[in-house]
Amino acid sequence: MGYEVELKLSIDKVDAKKLHLIPLIVNSCVNKPTKNKIISIYFDTPDLILLDAGITFRIRQKSSKWMQTIKLAGTANSGLHQRNEWEDLVSAYHPDFTKIKEPSLIKFFADRKLRASLIPIFRTEIMREEWFLSFDNGDQVELSSDSGLLKSNQFQEPINEIELELKAGNVGRIFEVALALQKTIPLRIENNSKAKRGYEYFRPNSLQTFKAKLPALDKNIDAHTAFKIIATECINHLEINRDIVLMDSDIEGIHQMRVALRRLRAAFALFKDRINSEESSLILTEVSWLANQLGKVRDLDVLITETLPIISGYSKNHNGVLVLSKHAKQARQVACKDMQEAIMSQRYHRLLLTLSSWLENERWLKVKYKNDHFKLLNFAKKSLNKSYKRLLQSELHFIDMQPQDRHKVRIAAKKLRYAMEFFYNLYPTKQIDPFIKKLAKLQDLLGQMNDINVTHGLLRSISKTTPSASLNDAISAYQAWGRGKIKQECSKADSALKKLLKVKLFWIDIKKY
Template sequence: MPTETELKLHLEPEVVSQFKQHPLLQTATHTTAPQHLYNTYFDTVNHTLLQQGIGLRIRRMGEQRIQTIKSAGAGLGGLHQRQEWETLVSGDSPEYSQFPPEALPTWCHDENNLQQIVPLFVTDFTRMTWHLILEEGSEIEIALDQGEVKTPAACLPLCEVELELKSGSPTKLYQIALKLQKALPLRIENKSKAALGYALHQPQPPQFHKAGTLNLTPEMNAEQAFVAIIWHCIGHWQANEEIVLHSDAPEGIHQMRVALRRLRSGLNLYQSLIPKESYTKLHHQLKWLTTILGTARDWDIFTQHLAEIQRYADDSLSDLSKTIAELRRNTYVNVRHILDSSEYSRLLLTLGKWLTQRRWRKNMEMRALQSLEQPVSHFANQILPARYQKLCQQGEQLSKLNAKQRHSLRICVKKMAYATRFFSNLYPPATTLAFTKILSQLQEQLGILNDARTVTTLFNQIHPTTASSTRQLLKKYFKQHQDENLNQLAKIWQNFLEQPPFWNLTTE
């Protein structure tokens, strides 16, 4: 039961010849001539196997037929890791008896279910490969695939580079990808060929994705938990790429920005163990990307509130509405341009390399290394009380805080909320749910109050003059809700102070 580890990169067809001449490929110990690969993928029309986390295909190479089952696996930072089983077959239909029992989900044990499995789509491409043996002995196969993904009704061009790890560390895949990308406009491809085929067979509008559950376990040490946290945030981030690239739905931008804020919060959370000096450049790049997304998110907020005001205002806001729509559209174009750039993929590749290489360990003293190896529960029991104390101090005299100070409190609440959700699986759910719920309520209420500050700032960018009937209308709109929101915030804050910290409940 081998595990396939590969990095996928999209390549524009017009630079294929340039790719083939890259100096790195000239060092290959072995090169194969172009080979035609014709792959038929099987599932039910409702994608039952996909829902079971299984991919089933038959590859035709000349007269040979190879059937393969792959597990769902992970696709983060372009890196795909899956278990796979391969067997020779005599024809173009699956022979399920050839697979070991553990390769097939329970659903496949029923012969009636197997009858529902049919060919869904085809990948038809030509592959060239280069086999590299690196100085320290790692082996990597580089494949160039050019062709099509096809269903009876649609077709999608395919041009991608796959770096498959034959032996060694996944870090080497990132290093090779970064070397290639210095000369070529390579972009990370997180969708497998199968995923492209499924999307072509049954097109669906892009969906936004929330963070989901992070499954830390008490057996992990602090460093293992850190790596899991950052990969989880990257997964949340990249899960929203499609909706940001192909939809104007505001939730996509919002979730991608949340993912980046969670990631940066995770880095900050571990600053006592993993100093910022070990990722200074990454820190600046992540902050830059978060700011770009934040600008787009701010115009979304303005758009949403303006639509609410227009419900009871006259047509005097129509010109402002058109201006806001144009500015929002421009920020989305800018975001998409960045996500489609080599620089963006380079950021993800560099982050993946940093995580797999654990670069922060370089030049660490023994005592610091030992701190990384402490149980994650010990680290959580240190960091959560510290965050809690800082939050309580920030919220003292809540009723006297101005808008800027409330914004600082909001950031503090978010950091507490992210830390709580990162480590919540280490504690009994009954003790964490109430605490997490109150933090969510605080976030929401402070967010509503901060919207007035955001909208006012953006309006000042468009119309800096003070005498404006529209300005007065906006001020009146937010003032109508402010007192009620402040009263609600005070109640939630009091509930928060009365809620016993869950880490105390489990350590007493």
């Protein structure tokens, strides 16, 4: 059994020729690049039993040899594919079940009916050029450039990609190699394997949105291991919603990508005492750039789906509402185009590669903490205390606060909630759930007030570009509603905060856990 760790990158066919000119490849390659035609045949049953079991069964011809490969589903995050695999030489392109030695796979393929029903379902035909890269610290990477076709019945699609497979050393090396390639070749992180793309012809996956997952943290790990897990989960949350946002600018997908970036920034703030500031500040600048691209569309979505229906309720058939709706939708189209171009840009992919390299190579960790294994449970207690105190800094009622001060309280509530979600698995659910529930209520109320203030700004911007009396009347109607709504929400927020303060601070006595 082997454990495959590889990064997949899509490129344009014409750029593959430039690989020979990249200094890192020239200086690190220990052999002359080899070129081979490779035919890979993927097997499954007509009803896709292997796919359902998370198994890929492939027989590949390279030169005069046939190699049978079985892979488990594994993970695919930000282009990094990690999974168990078993490879064996076979005599022909037919499955050879005698080669299978893994007990669980022996049991699975013992079913004679399953064996008899296995058929070729799709294939790939590619020309592969390979370089073996070796580095002074012992890291070894196999770089493959693939160009060819994926064929399934009467359908076919081009394959033009680079695979960077880690053969030895630190996984961070392959992200560094990718960044070096990107200086010469435009590339895109590829989250879909060839097998997944082939299966799409048999069982198309409908695009969907994904909410953030709770990081899989254990109370016995140290703080810097926790940061790496948390940040990686934020990157995964961002990337898993990319396709649906690129495909149709899905409202919820955009929201989830924004949430992923907010959670990432919250993680940076939570662990800032341990993070090197120079490179992290550059990364956060890029994160803010991307968040701004998404935020422009998100603010217009709130205007179109939430605010305009409210204005319509106050001013039915009002010409100003129709004008406002028209211009808001036009503005969204422009903002969506800019957002999608940003997500497809090299700047976006460079951000993800830089983040992953920074994390995997632990460039983020301050030198003085390299050998400090501060227990996560103690770190969580300290962090939650600090975040909780920030939330309680103001003694004013919300109605007496300026909008910017309410916004600061909202940010503090949001950061505390994200911290609790990051550390969720460290505490009993019966203690953390009631706190998060009441905190979420406060956050939602403050969020609604913030949306009203943001919308005010959007409306003023639209009115400046297309001034009219009817439009001003519609905006005035919304502003009157907004003032009344904020007054109501302030009262509810005061009540929500009082209820939150009555909940026991579950993280204080960590000895119980």
